[in-house]
Amino acid sequence: MPLHHAPTADFQFLLKEWLGLDAHYEKLGISDFDSDLANEIISQGAKFALDVVAPLNREGDEEGCKLENGQVTTPKGFADAYQEYVANGWNAMLGSAEYDGQDLPYTMAVPVHEMLNAANLSWRLTTMLTESATLAVTKHASKALKDTYLAKLISGEWTGTMNLTEPHAGTDLSLLSTKAQPQDDGSFKVTGNKIFITGGDHDWSSNVIHLVLARLPDAPKGVKGISLFLVPKFLPDASNEPGEANSLSVGSIEHKMGIKASPTCVMNFDGATGWLVGEENQGLACMFTMMNDARFQVGLQGLGAAEASYQGALTYARDRVQSRAPQGIQNPEGKADPIVFQPDVARMLLTQKSLIEGCRALSLFYAKFMDIEKHTEGEEKQNAENVLQYLTPICKAFMTDMGLETTNIGVQVYGGHGFIREWGMEQLVRDVRIAMLYEGTNGIQALDLIGRKLTRDGGKMMESTYAAFSELVNDIEDGESKALAQGLLDDWRASSADCLGMDPTTAASAACDFLNYSAYSLIGVLWYSMADKAQRSDNAVLAASKVKTRDFYMQRILPRRDAHKVAYKAGPDSTLAISGDEFDYL
Template identity: 70%
Template sequence: MPQFKAPLADYQFLLKDWLALDEHYQNIGAQDFDFELVNEVISQGAKFAEDAVAPLNREGDEIGAKLVDGKVTTPEGFAQAYQEYIANGWNAMLGNPEYDGQDLPYSAAVPVHEMLNAANLSWRLTTMLTESAVLAVDKHASQALKDQYLAKLISGEWTGTMNLTEPHAGTDLALLSTKAIPNGDGSYAITGNKIFITGGDQDWTSNIIHLVLARLPDAPAGVKGISLFLVPKFLLDESGEPATPNNLGVGSIEKKMGIKASPTCVMNYDGATGWLVGEENNGLACMFTMMNDARFQVGLQGLGAAEASYQGSLTYARERLQSRAPQGIQQKEQKADAIIHQPDVRKMLLTQKALTEGCRALSLLYAQQMDVEKYTDGDVKQKAKQVLAFLTPICKGFMTDMGTEVTNLGIQVYGGHGYVREWGMEQLVRDTRIAQLYEGTNGIQAADLIGRKLTRDGGHMMTATYELLSNKVSSISDAQRQSHANSLLQEWKEVSHGLLGAKPEDAAGAATDYLHYSSYIILGVLWQSMADVASVNSNELIAKGKAKTADFYIKRLLPRKDNHKAVILDNSDDLLAHADQEFDYV
């Protein structure tokens, strides 16, 4: 299996030069932070990802999580790596300092999260959901609940989960049926079944804090009648330590295509004691605090897997001797040339590289805007919120779609060896495929983008994103690159505004195409910006490599946008033309 190596040089270029991190922190009033500090954080994160987590990946896939006598066990080494993780404070990076969190900027934490995903996606999942649970509890829970649970969630002494999906209710949470009955003492009895619960049980921590969507008696129908509850695996004693087992348990763990070392649990609640988080019947709004963070984090899963696959592909292509290159003999001392000299293999490698590095730039631009939203107020904060809202479905949808494309290319570069488990490339495909499905399928992300974030919003979120990108374009010094990036933005703005009056069925039919169209254009703008900034970099490999990769992206990948644009500008008549009986000919 390829050995993961954190792409530190790319992080350093993007953070120091492209995003001008020191200036960014000054502008948002975060003077306690600078690039030097962030570089130290990500350098240490790289060591942990490479040395502690990555070596567990293949064996974890082979062994998987297991359920024995109602208790889940994870593969050997997983719990030990987690204890090292929390002992070194990684779980607390973004936590509220009032509860011993480090309160780091997102631009410092996101690279570490990407590296963990690249090193071992199954292992990363439980810590990811805990971070999202921290956000929901911190923002919406009562002071009493925060005082009881937040510090130990932030430290990682306890983990957290998100319980939405039921066997009959996935995307349509209006069908949710789990019940919450008041106990008369401020607590509630939670009864129902939840499925697909990541980390629903594990052997890492002494307690697990479940955030569960349920309905109160006489709650309004539909999503307006859903409330959120905090339901611990163990109820706490007077000293705040886990004591009495709650009335909940694991019915089974899913047998899955990938992420096999991550316990995906069926959870059964049988009058389990829980406490209301936020206001009654406002649970969905509370849960979206968690879900929106998780959606971006899932995008990072696609990005991390893409990086791991690219590294494996590049190593193999340099070592695998096969035939002679069509442009002439490249390695006279060998009986054949390495396949990296084959133009078709180079096309695959450069596709992996251009998509991975482009999505990384997008993820760090997103992180920068999270910093702005966190540290500023007024109009600046509001603009950042609009940008984040618009980019969230793009980051989740496009980055995971590209993660699947890039990891499939990894198998193709390896040829037959890519299909064999011991090389590790097929595991990346299996692990990554789920990222297009959970936290809202990518079809849902596309519908959210075109339905809520564009048309229902009247284009304001898109305009805020356009303005942010325009600022990046205005700083491009190369006239040709600036002109091209600007023309891309103008085209995108025109097409987007043209959708504002679209029929609902036409918008829905073009949703995925609009998400991809927008994404390819945004990456095109980012690549022109990166190439321009890199041109004066002292590292010659970055200076030349970024420019050449940008040119490859513009020539070979950006034209994909035109196919998506053609669909966007048409209607959905063909999608709706078939009668139900016409889908087959029985």
């Protein structure tokens, strides 16, 4: 398989030396946690990902999921791996201590999540959605619902799902038609059909807890009339164990391009019993708690797949001997040189490496602000929330675009062998492709960034993000690097401010290019910061690696930013000029 080891050394550098994890935890008043504990958790998480989950990846892709007699089964070994995951407490990492969770900082959990995605994206999906469902219940459900469901969701005894999409209502949830009828006992009867439901049914847990968007009778039209309901597969009995089967079923499981070992279900709700989560007609706001968490997690899927592909490509490039390197003989004892010495192969590998390590830094920077948002109050909490909201669409869209680019590169490094299934590289391309689509397509993320997070907010979230990145720039010791990083950041801020006056059509036309311009700019700042900090470390190999990879990013990757800036400033005229029959070959 492509994945050979976990990038623990990079995690340790980024957390302890770059982010200053010990000072970060001390400032937040969570002194029970430190970088030594983080290293131990990452080490054990790496062992589980590599030894337990990764070996199931190819076989799971070959076997897929099955639906027989209304019950979904996952590939051999998947359920057993989940039971080991739960038994070792991994599912409870982020759960509230009030309900037997571990309440770990996000900066400790995010590296484990990346490694699980790198090991087996299909397997990771069900645990990911359970975490997101748990967060929504924690933040919005009544105490009675929390007392019934949270401990079991946190432990992993029960799993969770997110039910939004309907055959006619995907991005436009105003078209949603699933109904919820109030009952005398305070419950509701939920009726409707949902599609693309990850982990809608499986053989992992004794109960599946569905969070379902539906409309109450006489609810306002559009998205203002949507409510959120908790609908279990089995109704809990007096002992809070799975009792009577609820009135819901799996209509089918989707046959997909990738993530074949993850059960993607069509769910039918036929008067199923459910309970309201949050306030009536406020379901979308409640669901966005879950969706925003899932969007960042989907970004980690892109990062994980990219890391697996890079490891496979690097190993192959070192082993594959073909021709002589143009810069001179590198393997005098052999008839040819390893292809890693070919400039074009080195270019591909460094493209992977520079994007992966830049996105990893972005993910941990994001996790740092998740910690701050959770453990502070007042202005500091609001600023952290602003940063998270602004970076969420960037993390989701850019990191998944990057995942597809880098997994494609991985296939290219292998040449014809990359196209053959046994090497595992083509599976990574197929699996990661969905990450650009679900939890809101990347085009929707771009519209969210420029439309909601920038213009509708009047630039406040952008300014909080600028301030957060400015702290990194201020900490750079090398004068030239500091000036270049500040120039990147200031240009991004000024260009973002220019977008505030765009009309909706111009903004929609600019959205994708603006998001990519922003991502390349901000990751450039991260690279200046990382490389500067690496030069202060005791690890000479790490320092050289970071500096040289930074230089490659600046010279060969960052220029993409300029093209995106030119494109988004061009306006919508050429995009909208052609219409109707003009799209055809006439």
